[in-house]
Amino acid sequence: MKPISFSYYRPKSLAEALDILAQEEEAKVIAGGQSLVPLMNFRLSRPKTLVDINGLRELAAVEADGGVLRIGALVRHQELLAHPLVVQHFPALAAAAAEIGHWAIRTRGTIGGSLVHADPAAELPAATVAHRGVLVLTSAHGERRVDADAFFYGYLMTDIAPDELLTAVELPLPSGVRYGFAEHARRPGDFALAGAFVEVAEAGHAGAVTWFGVGGRPDRQEMELSPDAASRGRQFAAALAELDGPEDEVEARYRRQLAAVAAEQAYQRAIASGRGN
Amino acid sequence: MMQGPLKPQFTGARVTRLEDARLLRGRGRYLDDIDVPGTLHVAFVRSNRPAARIVSIDVEEALAVPGVYTVWTAEDCGITMYTERYDVGQPVLAKDEVRFVGEAVAAVFAEDRYVAEDAAERVRVVYHPLPPVLGFDEALSDEGRRVHAHRANLFHHTEHQTEGFAEAFASAPHRAQATFVTHRQTGVPMEPRGCMAQLDAATGRLTVYVSHQSPHQFRSQLTELLQMPENQIRVIVPEVGGAFGIKAMLYPEYLVVADAARRLGRPVKWVSDRTESLLADAHARDNRHEVEVAFDEEGRILAVRDHVFGDTGAYPFLGFPGAVGEAGWATSMLTGPYKIPHVSITVDCVFSNKAPEGAYRGVGGPVGAQVQEGIVDLVARHLGKDAADVRRVNFIRDEDFPYQTATGNVYDPGSYAESMEQALALIDYERFRREQAELRRQGRYLGIGICTFVEPSAGAESEAGSTPYEAASIRIEPTGTVTAALGLGPSGQGHETTMAQLIADQLGVDVKDVVVMHGDTDSAPFGGGTGGSRSGTIGGGAALRASQEMRQRLMKLAAHLLEAAEEDVELVDGHAQVKGVPARAYSVRDLARIAYTDVARLPEGMQPGLEVVVRYQPPLSTTYSNGTHVALVEVDTQTGFVRVLDYVVVNDCGRLINPMIVEGQIHGGVAQGIGSAFLEELRYDDSGQLVTTSLMDYLLPAATDVPRMRVTHIETPSANVGGFKGMGEGSLIAAPPALAGAVSDALAPFGVFVTEIPVHPQQILEWVQGRVHSA
Numbered sequence A: 001m002k003p004i005s006f007s008y009y010r011p012k013s014l015a016e017a018l019d020i021l022a023q024e025e026e027a028k029v030i031a032g033g034q035s036l037v038p039l040m041n042f043r044l045s046r047p048k049t050l051v052d053i054n055g056l057r058e059l060a061a062v063e064a065d066g067g068v069l070r071i072g073a074l075v076r077h078q079e080l081l082a083h084p085l086v087v088q089h090f091p092a093l094a095a096a097a098a099e100i101g102h103w104a105i106r107t108r109g110t111i112g113g114s115l116v117h118a119d120p121a122a123e124l125p126a127a128t129v130a131h132r133g134v135l136v137l138t139s140a141h142g143e144r145r146v147d148a149d150a151f152f153y154g155y156l157m158t159d160i161a162p163d164e165l166l167t168a169v170e171l172p173l174p175s176g177v178r179y180g181f182a183e184h185a186r187r188p189g190d191f192a193l194a195g196a197f198v199e200v201a202e203a204g205h206a207g208a209v210t211w212f213g214v215g216g217r218p219d220r221q222e223m224e225l226s227p228d229a230a231s232r233g234r235q236f237a238a239a240l241a242e243l244d245g246p247e248d249e250v251e252a253r254y255r256r257q258l259a260a261v262a263a264e265q266a267y268q269r270a271i272a273s274g275r276g277n
Numbered sequence B: 001m002m003q004g005p006l007k008p009q010f011t012g013a014r015v016t017r018l019e020d021a022r023l024l025r026g027r028g029r030y031l032d033d034i035d036v037p038g039t040l041h042v043a044f045v046r047s048n049r050p051a052a053r054i055v056s057i058d059v060e061e062a063l064a065v066p067g068v069y070t071v072w073t074a075e076d077c078g079i080t081m082y083t084e085r086y087d088v089g090q091p092v093l094a095k096d097e098v099r100f101v102g103e104a105v106a107a108v109f110a111e112d113r114y115v116a117e118d119a120a121e122r123v124r125v126v127y128h129p130l131p132p133v134l135g136f137d138e139a140l141s142d143e144g145r146r147v148h149a150h151r152a153n154l155f156h157h158t159e160h161q162t163e164g165f166a167e168a169f170a171s172a173p174h175r176a177q178a179t180f181v182t183h184r185q186t187g188v189p190m191e192p193r194g195c196m197a198q199l200d201a202a203t204g205r206l207t208v209y210v211s212h213q214s215p216h217q218f219r220s221q222l223t224e225l226l227q228m229p230e231n232q233i234r235v236i237v238p239e240v241g242g243a244f245g246i247k248a249m250l251y252p253e254y255l256v257v258a259d260a261a262r263r264l265g266r267p268v269k270w271v272s273d274r275t276e277s278l279l280a281d282a283h284a285r286d287n288r289h290e291v292e293v294a295f296d297e298e299g300r301i302l303a304v305r306d307h308v309f310g311d312t313g314a315y316p317f318l319g320f321p322g323a324v325g326e327a328g329w330a331t332s333m334l335t336g337p338y339k340i341p342h343v344s345i346t347v348d349c350v351f352s353n354k355a356p357e358g359a360y361r362g363v364g365g366p367v368g369a370q371v372q373e374g375i376v377d378l379v380a381r382h383l384g385k386d387a388a389d390v391r392r393v394n395f396i397r398d399e400d401f402p403y404q405t406a407t408g409n410v411y412d413p414g415s416y417a418e419s420m421e422q423a424l425a426l427i428d429y430e431r432f433r434r435e436q437a438e439l440r441r442q443g444r445y446l447g448i449g450i451c452t453f454v455e456p457s458a459g460a461e462s463e464a465g466s467t468p469y470e471a472a473s474i475r476i477e478p479t480g481t482v483t484a485a486l487g488l489g490p491s492g493q494g495h496e497t498t499m500a501q502l503i504a505d506q507l508g509v510d511v512k513d514v515v516v517m518h519g520d521t522d523s524a525p526f527g528g529g530t531g532g533s534r535s536g537t538i539g540g541g542a543a544l545r546a547s548q549e550m551r552q553r554l555m556k557l558a559a560h561l562l563e564a565a566e567e568d569v570e571l572v573d574g575h576a577q578v579k580g581v582p583a584r585a586y587s588v589r590d591l592a593r594i595a596y597t598d599v600a601r602l603p604e605g606m607q608p609g610l611e612v613v614v615r616y617q618p619p620l621s622t623t624y625s626n627g628t629h630v631a632l633v634e635v636d637t638q639t640g641f642v643r644v645l646d647y648v649v650v651n652d653c654g655r656l657i658n659p660m661i662v663e664g665q666i667h668g669g670v671a672q673g674i675g676s677a678f679l680e681e682l683r684y685d686d687s688g689q690l691v692t693t694s695l696m697d698y699l700l701p702a703a704t705d706v707p708r709m710r711v712t713h714i715e716t717p718s719a720n721v722g723g724f725k726g727m728g729e730g731s732l733i734a735a736p737p738a739l740a741g742a743v744s745d746a747l748a749p750f751g752v753f754v755t756e757i758p759v760h761p762q763q764i765l766e767w768v769q770g771r772v773h774s775a
């Protein structure tokens, strides 16, 4: 359980980081290291070069600007879940961040790392899809903006190019909609077996569910959400049947059931969040 | 004759563990902390096939990696761990054939572990795959391949039946049957296994450091397998971060390391990583019990038939093939605390292409208890009776002791019924039953599971070997402090504290003035080590006997100096004085000084110095501790998750040396029981690959899974010295059945009866939603 040998850079500026990424072959960015280092220790990931971005403080800011909340790639899960702007505008995201791993993992792990790693059971990719976020990808050639929905391809696969750095994610500030989040994990701190973000319009029944943990990537499905619990249950089940699940039949059935349970809880939380205001 | 002090100050008290000052501050020195310049680090190339012929091994490319010293295969190190009884040997590096995924095939020696792993990747092994044998039925079938070509897979078969079983069984008014299964699990110490060896250039002696439970047994095994004289090997066991039985076994890696150190002339070190641990530490619990029970209207159990299948994996551990140990314990203790007059027991143990099975805390105990409590619950279900009532009908009562079980054990007195009644009172059983009914109407499913366990402890034989005694040496130093050494091999249990408590009370000194050493065969007297819940009882007995002997020496010396009769001298607060006359006293410090440096004042015939070595063999071949665990769980029928809401333990391990340490042992055992009942499973897929090779897949209970538990004590003393009974394993024996029983009870409205652990949440949903039926 030791990584192969690698060279290590700790750039002092974004430009320097992008240069290294452009020049070095088989280079990988390291942020919190909470997903990358285990993979390297198992030798499943074998980068020749590591580019440590922890010195780039400009990537660590959270700011609201022109109707969007811009979250720097280096923002740690533990900062995210407690940040006043996040708690105010994206309570479901804050709640989800609190479910990631354990305290020690959350103080190191970053939103950028979580999005690029793209574990299908991870909270933040799903939260970004649910909130229709935009990922800002920067390379020596310039900047590119990709909708979250288009960014995630499948199990640990995304649209990012080897020379690109994810610098920030932008979430439009919600208006007229509320969000709820719920998930089920075997033990507190584990990756979820299944979870859901539910979005409901403040007026009418329009809504959407973003599922994670069932298929290979977070899936957002828009639907009219019935006010009747039993019909909602059937809606969730029908929506889930459309997703590709795990191969094992019992496992797939189980994850879909948990996802449906989570969606109902998330729905209730979304509704309840309105009552508080 | 050897009267104890009137008021023991330390024995029985909640003395804070002397070890904790270093352990909690991160100052313990473990095997991996030993860092000798020039050490070669080992990485093993392990088989990725469950069964295959080795066609060729090419090490050239590995040898070319800069920093690699050498690479060994079976050609270079031909040591075989051979078990005559089954005519099976395990080569320390696989020879000609591999028999499980994770078996060591080659060893790379390099300047550091990184380089060693780089080179290990470059060792090319060509395999010719063979069809793997992966379960009992396959191993036993005629078509099944032989794991060892020269012998049958069935390597251990026993039958035992009480006289009159057949009639008792046939004439019983009721019968029921169930098949109980425990899947593969293992003890997961926080500190993985490891070994480091070094030849002393000056003396030619070999020092072997190892994370192990039995230093002397380990030395004996090395002596034999390395063919070296015993006095040329020194075994040192540093701080051990958990052992749980798996560190009582002898593993191939240790022999490779020791052999390399002496032949390569360099210090050599190997520390297991977590994946290696899950692949190649002793596995355990892979058992199936096919059970039939015969009973009457009252729920009285008349006869039990049990056919046990045990899968020991590819090789027998030396002296302890796990499946045999497990089936032996499970069936020997099958009747638990109940008066069951008739049994019929058949045991079949097989080899398979899975990792070898060895000891894990409780050995066959948890599995036996699962059967023992399972049948009682089954009887209750069949008759529509309360599970506690059926236990009451069957308990062995006070007047029955000493009680001989149908399986041939003789139980010394215990408190079976009393422990259950106290535990039920603690959890308020009657009120729970009312609440349970009410909550069910609201769609909430709570249940209680009961396990009244009997734990055979301090036995003559255990996974720690067959040393039916323990040794203690005690030395009072010239300035009056006490140094003791024992042959034990603790791994966090707090022996340095408990032994010091016993010794301090006998010698009238402060517990902090007693240093207890262990783990170094150069200084510790030959002993059995730690395993089979023997240390407190047998080790404690030895400490007590040795300190009593020392006490006598002190009294004799004091009497002589005080010109008083020995009967008139007493030892209090570090002073020997004429009874009731503190003015006429010698401190222990004075006595020690005189014994070493003023020897003209010693009585006629007394040797200078203050040093004794005592070996103690308990009069009972086994002493049985007992207790009752009651688990209260809630099953979420939407998610299949089980939450433990409350947990009570009433424990009886005879005289308590330190209740806090006993409770700590229980807390840990219950935590492992939660893992065993709900989380932990070593899963092999259909092709024989272990798929749970990290702690992402082999799930351990986290702090949040373990409830606050309430523990109380009953003290029914043993006839052994001090009245102690062992208690290292009872908690892990009792917890899995209590928890599984609680799930059965919670889901009784769905007809669920749990017979297989661990219970997975998806399984629970399949039951609740009626897709599959439990037994």
Ligand SMILES: Cc1cc2nc3c(=O)[nH]c(=O)nc-3n(C[C@H](O)[C@H](O)[C@H](O)COP(=O)(O)OP(=O)(O)OC[C@H]3O[C@@H](n4cnc5c(N)ncnc54)[C@H](O)[C@@H]3O)c2cc1C
Pocket (backbone or CB within 6 Å): A028, A029, A030, A031, A032, A033, A034, A035, A036, A037, A053, A073, A074, A099, A100, A101, A102, A105, A108, A109, A110, A111, A112, A113, A114, A116, A117, A119, A121, A122, A123, A124, A164, A165, A166, A167, A189, A190, A191, A192
């Ligand atoms: C025990 C444990 C439990 C966990 N539980 C959860 C959980 O419940 N839910 C969950 O979501 N996660 C969980 N995680 C993972 C954790 O959230 C990680 O922090 C996260 O997945 C990755 O973030 P990181 O900053 O550590 O990224 P790293 O590990 O440093 O990197 C991960 C990947 O992203 C790339 N990368 C990182 N930052 C950038 C960037 N700015 N631009 C381009 N590429 C980048 C790296 O090259 C690498 O490929 C757990 C981890 C552990 C160890």
